[in-house]
Amino acid sequence: MHEGAIVHSLLEIAKDIRIKEDLKEITEVKIIVGKFHQIVEEVMIANFDFMKTEYDGFDNAVLIMTEKNVSVICEDCQHEFTIDEPIFMCPECDSFNTELISGKELYIETIEGLRD
Numbered sequence: 001m002h003e004g005a006i007v008h009s010l011l012e013i014a015k016d017i018r019i020k021e022d023l024k025e026i027t028e029v030k031i032i033v034g035k036f037h038q039i040v041e042e043v044m045i046a047n048f049d050f051m052k053t054e055y056d057g058f059d060n061a062v063l064i065m066t067e068k069n070v071s072v073i074c075e076d077c078q079h080e081f082t083i084d085e086p087i088f089m090c091p092e093c094d095s096f097n098t099e100l101i102s103g104k105e106l107y108i109e110t111i112e113g114l115r116d
């Protein structure tokens, strides 16, 4: 997925919240990202810091990204495991009959701002 497009959506959402909540500035945008998306934190932050200059009230805003491991369950032996590579093979029984249980998350956890 393209980091720039995601950051743009985040900024748009945060901007709407700033206006709706009548905040003077946004200070922090916290997101949860599953490793399945292969989004690079440094690229996200660089994009955020660059693109936020187009928005009012984002001068001190920081992007905080928390990554979630990709967790998989084996349908054959019910073994749960996390993977770093996109290889969905059960380490216990070598089965490929596995299902993703987490790692596809991509959402805003919190947005913080100041009123005055």
Ligand SMILES: [Zn+2]
Pocket (backbone or CB within 6 Å): 074, 075, 076, 077, 078, 079, 090, 091, 092, 093, 094, 095
């Ligand atoms: Zn298994």
